[in-house]
Amino acid sequence: MVEKKDWDWEIESRVIVELLDCPLRYIWREEPKVSPDGEKIAFIINEGENKFSVCQNKTHWEEAYDKVWSLKYGPDGRLSVLALTDEGRWTVVTEQVPWENSFDFAWELQFSTDGSQIGVAIQNEQQYGMAVNDVLWPTLYPNANHFTLSPKGNHSAAVVQTQNLSQGDIFKYQEGVFSVAIDGQTWDTKLVNIWTPIFDHQGKHICAQCRTSLYTYTIVVDGKVWDKEFSSVWRPAFNPATRSCMAPVRIGKKWGLAQDGEIILTPRFYQMWNFIFSPLGDSWAAIVATDLGKWTVCINGSTWKTHFETLVYDITFSPDGQRIAAAGKNKDKWFVLVDDQVWNESFDMVFEPVFSPDSKHLAVKVEKNGAYTYAIDGKVLPHSFDQLWMPVFSPDSKKILLRGITENQYLRAVIPVEG
Amino acid sequence: MFYSIYTFLVEEAFFYVFSFFCIAIIFRLAYFTLHSLQNDPIVLKFFNLKYALRSLINWTIPFKARNMRLNPITFFVSYLFHICIILVPIFYSGHIFILEEYIDLPFEPPMLPDILSDVLTFLALVSGIFLLLRRIIYPPARYVSSSKDFGLLLLVLIPFLTGFLAVRGIGGDFLLFLHVLSAELLLLILPFTRIMHMFLGLFSRSYTGSEFGAIRHAKDW
Amino acid sequence: MKRELAQDIGLREGIKRIDRGKIKKAIDLLFTKKAETRLKLYTSTCIHCGLCAEACHFYMSHKDPSYMPIAKVQNTIWKLLKEGANVNNQDLALIAQIAYTECNLCRRCSMYCPFGIDIAYQMAMVRRFCHLIGVTPQYIQDTAHSHAATMNQMWVKEDEWIDSVQWQEEEAREELPYLRIPLEKYEADVFYSVIGPEPKFRSQLIYQAAVIMNVAGVNWTMPATPGWDNSDMAMYVGDYELMGRLKKIHFETALRLKCKKIVMGECGHAFRSVYDTGTRWLGWKEPPLPIIHAVQFYYELFKAGKIKVGKTYPKKVTFHDPCNIVRGRGLQEMARTVVKAFCPDFVEMHPNREHNYCCSAGGGVINCGPPYKKTRVKGNKVKAEQLKRTEAEVVIAPCHNCHGGLEDIIHHYGLNMEIKFLGDIIYECMDKSTHPEE
Structure with missing residues (x-):
């Protein structure tokens, strides 16, 4: 794996592939994916006679499969797919090397933060679980959802149905048959429902939303349910510094915030969700609706003055935790919202904002009139692209890697950040 | 003695009763408005004047709504009933003369020719009896009617009946007394009964009209 | 009101497990202390005129007033307002049965009430009440469980x-x-x-x-x-x-x-x-x-000319306006534009558009399963008659629940009709020669 600092950060624009020159050995190609460093572009291709393969930078993979899907570059730049072999079994293929294990079905391909661990949801003989780096869970379950790999990839987890339910057995369901399985091993706790298990940074702990009856919602941490019950909850998060757990909770008809089972922000919002901690854990933020159709951002309990009527989405902390950016929408116009200020221009779509490592700059992929470009610190780049990937800042925050397709060429460019 | 009670009822009591009637109605309407702010904010958030009016107008135009065309007689009679019971008490010359005795009106109040008042009162009684019979004969109405519903309708009809007879000199002072008493009683209880539909109906119609028009892009008539 | 309690363990077991405290809490929350303004407004406004009767296909089919919209409010909400938490278990199960299986929440009655009283909203509140006390039909409850789990x-x-x-x-x-x-x-x-x-x-x-x-x-x-x-x-x-x-x-x-x-x-x-x-x-x-x-x-x-008529559909068709996209979104004319383009032999059913009769399957009724199939099919004779009068061979219904409901009605009343989605017709008759080749 090439470290980010060792990527090509020279200021230049380089055409990686003239797409039209790609050898026409396929019937069609699917949507392109590009590597994090921008040096590679890949497609799933149909080679005819129901055979599928992958074409990367003009080169075809040697093997073809009955079906290939879920083409993804991991954070380390390795290319993986899910492929159906001649025997009618699914497997993971990374850089053309298939796993030893194969499955009746595989999906939900995911990576650890560094890309070294690859996880996938699997089904064998109607039993469900996960496999990570070609190692299958020892125990599988009648059903599973919310397949999750820890950030380091050292553990994997899913919400599992611990026993079979006969059709229409509503009372057994209400006694609780769901649990969380970690590396295939379930908690002792069984609950009516569990959603969105979240690993802490070390992969040692898990918190999740749960329902203890049809009417009582709360948070479960490592199998232990909070004492307090609420009329609803949304996805919790672990504080990266203290490992305490916080989640938006609903009491009556209003939303507030609870930490480790205690209310720490009195419910007063019409809605409160997409709760996040700053990278150092000293701040938190969430999207809130102060009233019906009045959306804004709430940071450490105080709300911004700016409101949007249609949507606020993709809230993002800067690395130092001092700044927050988000996308806002009024009717069909999207805006970039940063530190309670709205950038002048409106767009047809605003993507997740990206802060520079030093937190001083903000780059946002935006779409206008069917073409994509970046808006950087409020200024829109003059060039636009037919397709464009998310901006990546250089480790010194001085440059941005741009990966885009224009005039049928895939190019990577490094642009300087002004100021 | 009748005469002094009658005078009291017409003079002082009427002032208090009418004030009470107005205040009670305002309170009831304010209650619903404030209650919705607290307990049902959706109602005011989704209120839309344009579509509220669209709905009200289309339901005011006779036989515009499909249900009116399906039940022409019922709707015709109930239009008639409502027109009569609203016009006569307000514009009957006798009522206006009494009013003018106590208040100096700065304008010439419009009034109905007495013969028209007579006819309208008679029609109010006939249509009222029709509605009463409908409650007994038409199974859906009977199913949902309680003794209160019959009682209320009778209570509305009594002042018209007594007034109609009193004008003809039947029953003498006693009937006149009964007329005033029953009308005032009606005013007193009206804000707390279903007769409030005359105001609340505008609310519910407006809200439904708003939802049908602005959100659902559909007609509601 | 004569109703047998259905063979539904959701209701029958539900009332056995009932908690009186829960009933009181739910009544307070939904119908009395914390009731929404609409509920109070509708209760105070309704003059018990019965003019909503002809809006409801259940009433129109049975001509039994206990099936008319306001009767369903009377036998549920007004009953709860009168009896409070003392309401007996059998009645609670019947309340659930009325709210879940005798009202399709189609909102047609809102268009027939002179005051625009929203009965569907009130029936939805009764269902909310039944959910809170845990007395719900088994099949639809199982569906909700599926939603929650998967x-x-x-x-x-x-x-x-x-x-x-x-x-x-x-x-x-x-x-x-x-x-x-x-x-x-x-x-x-x-x-x-x-x-x-x-x-x-x-x-x-x-x-x-x-x-x-x-x-x-x-x-x-x-x-x-x-x-x-x-x-x-x-x-x-x-x-x-x-x-x-x-x-x-x-x-x-x-x-x-x-x-x-x-x-x-x-x-x-x-x-x-x-x-x-x-x-x-x-x-x-x-x-x-x-x-x-x-x-x-x-x-x-x-x-936009992106789908073109390749051939016209040969059979005589009629169009069923689903409540949620017509009374709920005014798509009736758009639907007719497409239907008429593909089907030259088109005939309206009457009444139509916003006034169309419900399929009697929607509002979750068909999802309450087999115990209630008879109720909804018998409760929609008026739909069968309406369909029959068109003499069409095919009824187009752009809604899944309508499909299920109409299918049962057509079968039960021996109508010789096919049911199609709008997509079925377009798929069959569109010009596919324009499919782009890469």
Whole structure:
């Protein structure tokens, strides 16, 4: 794996592939994916006679499969797919090397933060679980959802149905048959429902939303349910510094915030969700609706003055935790919202904002009139692209890697950040 | 003695009763408005004047709504009933003369020719009896009617009946007394009964009209 | 009111497990102390005139006043207001039975009440009450359980969803060799979502949608994660917290893929939930992304010349206006434009448009399962008569529940009619020669 600092950060624009020159050995190609460093572009291709393969930078993979899907570059730049072999079994293929294990079905391909661990949801003989780096869970379950790999990839987890339910057995369901399985091993706790298990940074702990009856919602941490019950909850998060757990909770008809089972922000919002901690854990933020159709951002309990009527989405902390950016929408116009200020221009779509490592700059992929470009610190780049990937800042925050397709060429460019 | 009670009822009591009637109605309407702010904010958030009016107008135009065309007689009679019971008490010359005795009106109040008042009162009684019979004969109405519903309708009809007879000199002072008493009683209880539909109906119609028009892009008539 | 309590363990077991304290709390919350203004307003405004009777297909079929809209309020809410927590168990089960299986929440009666009183809202409140006390029909409750566990209505497992989409893609390639159903395609114009029964029982609808999308050259996608199902029996069972959860994941899946709009298959109740009821519960005054029902989508494609008539449909057809997209969204004329273009032999049923009679399956009634099939079929004789009068061979109904309901009615009353989705007609008759070749 090439470290980010060792990527090509020279200021230049380089055409990686003239797409039209790609050898026409396929019937069609699917949507392109590009590597994090921008040096590679890949497609799933149909080679005819129901055979599928992958074409990367003009080169075809040697093997073809009955079906290939879920083409993804991991954070380390390795290319993986899910492929159906001649025997009618699914497997993971990374850089053309298939796993030893194969499955009746595989999906939900995911990576650890560094890309070294690859996880996938699997089904064998109607039993469900996960496999990570070609190692299958020892125990599988009648059903599973919310397949999750820890950030380091050292553990994997899913919400599992611990026993079979006969059709229409509503009372057994209400006694609780769901649990969380970690590396295939379930908690002792069984609950009516569990959603969105979240690993802490070390992969040692898990918190999740749960329902203890049809009417009582709360948070479960490592199998232990909070004492307090609420009329609803949304996805919790672990504080990266203290490992305490916080989640938006609903009491009556209003939303507030609870930490480790205690209310720490009195419910007063019409809605409160997409709760996040700053990278150092000293701040938190969430999207809130102060009233019906009045959306804004709430940071450490105080709300911004700016409101949007249609949507606020993709809230993002800067690395130092001092700044927050988000996308806002009024009717069909999207805006970039940063530190309670709205950038002048409106767009047809605003993507997740990206802060520079030093937190001083903000780059946002935006779409206008069917073409994509970046808006950087409020200024829109003059060039636009037919397709464009998310901006990546250089480790010194001085440059941005741009990966885009224009005039049928895939190019990577490094642009300087002004100021 | 009748005469002094009658005078009291017409003079002082009427002032208090009418004030009470107005205040009670305002309170009831304010209650619903404030209650919705607290307990049902959706109602005011989704209120839309344009579509509220669209709905009200289309339901005011006779036989515009499909249900009116399906039940022409019922709707015709109930239009008639409502027109009569609203016009006569307000514009009957006798009522206006009494009013003018106590208040100096700065304008010439419009009034109905007495013969028209007579006819309208008679029609109010006939249509009222029709509605009463409908409650007994038409199974859906009977199913949902309680003794209160019959009682209320009778209570509305009594002042018209007594007034109609009193004008003809039947029953003498006693009937006149009964007329005033029953009308005032009606005013007193009206804000707390279903007769409030005359105001609340505008609310519910407006809200439904708003939802049908602005959100659902559909007609509601 | 003469009603037998159905053989439904949801109701029969439900009342055995009942907790009196819960009943009092639920009555306070929904009907008395903390009742919404609308409920109080409607209770105070209704003058008991019975003019809503002819709005309801149940009444029109039975001519029994206990089936008229306001009678259902009388036998549920007014009863609870009168008797409070002392209401007996048998009556509670019957209250649930009325609210879940004798009202389709079609809102036709709102158009017949001189005051626009919303009976459907009140019946929904009764269902909410039944949910809170735990007395709900077994089948629809099981559906809600499926929603909560899998985020779809039919216990469809995550791989089964992906597998059925990929299978339909493969099937459709036999017909159009370059056809694709792009899974997880970022930045597509259209996020196409369907209801749980499509992958489970009616996968040919995914096939047909794919053909229409491909021929029309639409930039579209479907997700490979939960959030693909736009349906919502939680709304109809009265579990609004779950309804919000379902709508959230549906919207967030479209937002994750950065699609411009959500196009939904031919389903009515899901549309009601996504564009209005669920959205509102979550705090949106309008949906965060444009929500386009299939009927409107087909109309737009047709108007833009992206789907063309290849051949006209030979049979005599009529059109059934589903409540949730006509009384609920005014799509009646768009639907007729497309229907008339493809079907020259078109005849209206009467009444039609906003005034059309309900299918008697919607509002979660068909989802309450076999114990209530007779009630809803017998309760819709008026629909059978309405269909029969058209003398059409085919009835087009762009809604899943309407399909189920009409199918049972046509069968029971011996009508010789076929039922089609609008997509069936378009798929069969559109000009497919324009399918682009890469």
